[in-house]
Amino acid sequence: MEKTVNQKAWFLVLPVLVLVAFSAVIPLMTVVNYSVQDTFGNNQFFWAGLEWFKEMLRDDRMWDALGRQLLFSAIILLIQIPLGVFIALNMPKKGFWVSFCLVVMSLPLLIPWNVVGTIWQIFGRVDIGLLGYTLAALGIDYNYTSDPFAAWVTIIVMDVWHWTSLVALLAYAGLKSIPDAYYQAAKIDQASRWNVFRYIELPKMMGVLMIAVLLRFMDSFMIYTEPFVVTGGGPGSTTTMLSIDLVKMALGQFDLGPAAAFSIMYFLVILLISWVFYTVMTNLDKREG
Amino acid sequence: MAKITLDNLAHSYFPNPQSEEDFALKELNHVWADGEAYALLGASGCGKSTLLNIISGLLHPSQGRILFDDVDVTDASTADRNIAQVFQFPVVYDTMTVRDNLAFPLKNRGATPQYIAERVQQIGKMIGMEAELNKRARGLTADAKQKISLGRGMVREDVNALLFDEPLTVIDPHMKWELRTQLKSLHNQFGHTMIYVTHDQTEALTFADKVVVMFDGRVVQIGTPQELFERPEHTFVGYFIGSPGMNVIPASVDGMTANVHGATLRLSQSFDALSGKVELGVRPEFVRLTDGEGLPVKVRRVEDVGRHKIVRADLFGSEINIVTGEDESISPDMTRVAFDPAHVNVYVDDWRTEGTAA
Numbered sequence: 279m280e281k282t283v284n285q286k287a288w289f290l291v292l293p294v295l296v297l298v299a300f301s302a303v304i305p306l307m308t309v310v311n312y313s314v315q316d317t318f319g320n321n322q323f324f325w326a327g328l329e330w331f332k333e334m335l336r337d338d339r340m341w342d343a344l345g346r347q348l349l350f351s352a353i354i355l356l357i358q359i360p361l362g363v364f365i366a367l368n369m370p371k372k373g374f375w376v377s378f379c380l381v382v383m384s385l386p387l388l389i390p391w392n393v394v395g396t397i398w399q400i401f402g403r404v405d406i407g408l409l410g411y412t413l414a415a416l417g418i419d420y421n422y423t424s425d426p427f428a429a430w431v432t433i434i435v436m437d438v439w440h441w442t443s444l445v446a447l448l449a450y451a452g453l454k455s456i457p458d459a460y461y462q463a464a465k466i467d468q469a470s471r472w473n474v475f476r477y478i479e480l481p482k483m484m485g486v487l488m489i490a491v492l493l494r495f496m497d498s499f500m501i502y503t504e505p506f507v508v509t510g511g512g513p514g515s516t517t518t519m520l521s522i523d524l525v526k527m528a529l530g531q532f533d534l535g536p537a538a539a540f541s542i543m544y545f546l547v548i549l550l551i552s553w554v555f556y557t558v559m560t561n562l563d564k565r566e567g
Numbered sequence: 568m569a570k571i572t573l574d575n576l577a578h579s580y581f582p583n584p585q586s587e588e589d590f591a592l593k594e595l596n597h598v599w600a601d602g603e604a605y606a607l608l609g610a611s612g613c614g615k616s617t618l619l620n621i622i623s624g625l626l627h628p629s630q631g632r633i634l635f636d637d638v639d640v641t642d643a644s645t646a647d648r649n650i651a652q653v654f655q656f657p658v659v660y661d662t663m664t665v666r667d668n669l670a671f672p673l674k675n676r677g678a679t680p681q682y683i684a685e686r687v688q689q690i691g692k693m694i695g696m697e698a699e700l701n702k703r704a705r706g707l708t709a710d711a712k713q714k715i716s717l718g719r720g721m722v723r724e725d726v727n728a729l730l731f732d733e734p735l736t737v738i739d740p741h742m743k744w745e746l747r748t749q750l751k752s753l754h755n756q757f758g759h760t761m762i763y764v765t766h767d768q769t770e771a772l773t774f775a776d777k778v779v780v781m782f783d784g785r786v787v788q789i790g791t792p793q794e795l796f797e798r799p800e801h802t803f804v805g806y807f808i809g810s811p812g813m814n815v816i817p818a819s820v821d822g823m824t825a826n827v828h829g830a831t832l833r834l835s836q837s838f839d840a841l842s843g844k845v846e847l848g849v850r851p852e853f854v855r856l857t858d859g860e861g862l863p864v865k866v867r868r869v870e871d872v873g874r875h876k877i878v879r880a881d882l883f884g885s886e887i888n889i890v891t892g893e894d895e896s897i898s899p900d901m902t903r904v905a906f907d908p909a910h911v912n913v914y915v916d917d918w919r920t921e922g923t924a925a
Contacts, residue, residue: 359641372858459655459658462652463719465625465644466651466652466720467675468645468646468676469675477663477671538909
């Protein structure tokens with residue numbers, strides 16, 4: 279068969295190209311531009327090559343932030359994924375309470391990030407916060423402004439409060455899609471509750487769980503607003519995550535070159551880890567006996 | 568293996584059923600004899616699956632009792648009833664291999680590894696999947712998955728009963744026949760009580776010793792395939808079984824004669840005065856086209872289905888079907904039909920009535 283050749287068809291792709299160019303490619307390229315040049319103001323730029331990248335790679339400050347960031351994301355995933363699945367398993371399957379649970383669970387997701395930060399910042403204060411005051415009254419030494427451990431606990435609990443619902447809702451959607459016949463067959467086969475989870479529910483939830491893991495990883499890895507509002511990255515730099523550090527560097531110190539190199543590496547790390555998650559989980563899914 | 572007794576059983580999906588209409592399964596008393604193969608036949612939504620799920624314990628009946636060998640199991644769990652059930656759509660454990668799928672019910676009941684290995688091999692052979700035993704169940708076709716479901720149903724030898732809920736719906740026609748034969752031979756070999764739900768009459772008639780026909784939440788007739796064919800107890804049985812189904816003709820009956828739109832015909836039995844909706848039921852196989860005696864008809868068309876011909880004709884404005892032999896010729900003068908009196912059944916309000924012998 280002869281193919282029709284129509285070069286004008288390229289014009290149909292144009293709107294998308296323009297859109298993507300303005301929303302992603304051009305901004306990214308400006309960052310790339312900064313990352314390979316040095317400037318002393320007056321719009322004068324000097325070629326720096328890979329200097330900024332090398333400098334950032336030698337910089338302990340970035341490595342520390344990366345370490346904290348990885349630890350934070352790991353803890354978040356380890357808590358939120360199992361907890362979300364557990365909540366989904368225990369949510370009612372039908373009746374009035376379904377909508378009630380869904381509404382209650384979505385509430386944290388609807389609150390703007392900086393409001394969440396503010397809520398917890400006040401909630402945790404020892405002088406007026408319900409949580410901080412209660413803990414202090416119980417004789418527990420809790421002060422997120424001076425104790426790194428308390429600061430970490432606070433932002434982790436805050437993130438769990440804010441985002442576990444998302445995992446639970448996704449897992450719940452996955453659970454709801456399992457036909458009744460599976461549970462009935464499991465009863466006939468006398469499968470234990472654990473086996474039902476292990477061989478029916480978990481495999482059927484794999485798809486949505488992958489989405490949940492990716493979303494939660496990316497979001498937690500880029501977290502900025504909430505810890506910034508609650509702890510401002512402190513005490514010291516113990517809760518300074520990558521993005522907080524980046525903003526300090528780029529806007530606080532106006533080190534555009536290093537900050538640009540930093541963001542590009544940051545971007546690549548997220549891309550790499552997401553890719554690893556995706557590959558591992560799809561392979562788990564497809565593995566043949 | 569067990570005798571299963573249904574005692575005053577009924578089920579409604581509403582919490583407070585008001586009238587009989589609310590019941591998906593109307594009051595039912597029945598004994599499923601030990602070791603017999605039954606087919607539960609009926610149109611979709613007539614309560615077949617409800618009944619099956621009550622027997623297996625997936626559903627708790629609104630009223631009545633279920634007894635296995637005279638032990639009341641109404642409140643017993645599915646596991647305690649030791650039942651195997653195969654569903655309409657394949658249910659396999661995706662992440663397991665075919666072998667593990669088949670072994671699963673045995674493992675859960677704590678069988679020895681050696682026995683499991685033997686039995687799984689045996690079942691694998693029976694369902695024709697020996698070569699695929701080590702494959703993961705996920706990538707298989709719907710056919711293969713359903714075979715696994717069937718295999719999982721058959722893997723336990725000590726079950727009280729084997730229940731099948733339209734298990735061959737998703738299977739290829741030629742495989743259907745083969746699997747049905749295997750189920751049948753399995754039944755002959757082990758003598759399990761089997762209940763096979765289907766809406767396919769061929770499947771029911773070839774599989775079962777006894778066919779239970781359900782209609783609108785009620786069991787309308789239980790009998791051998793031959794009984795269902797010759798003496799349908801309810802007009803629904805007449806319609807539903809047979810291809811084409813029984814002809815049902817409104818009539819009035821007086822003694823040994825029936826009156827159809829002014830024309831009379833003789834019956835083989837005598838009836839007292841009948842009240843209600845009176846109909847004659849006669850199977851197309853017992854209707855003859857003639858050029859002499861009988862009721863006037865107008866032939867609409869003739870379908871040759873291979874083994875015989877089906878004549879579609881018009882009798883006083885309603886359709887009547889006639890089955891004639893493949894070799895019989897049909898001439899344009901054949902404008903009348905005659906019924907074989909011995910095979911004309913009389914129905915009052917859809918239920919068959921028995922007359923007195925003349």
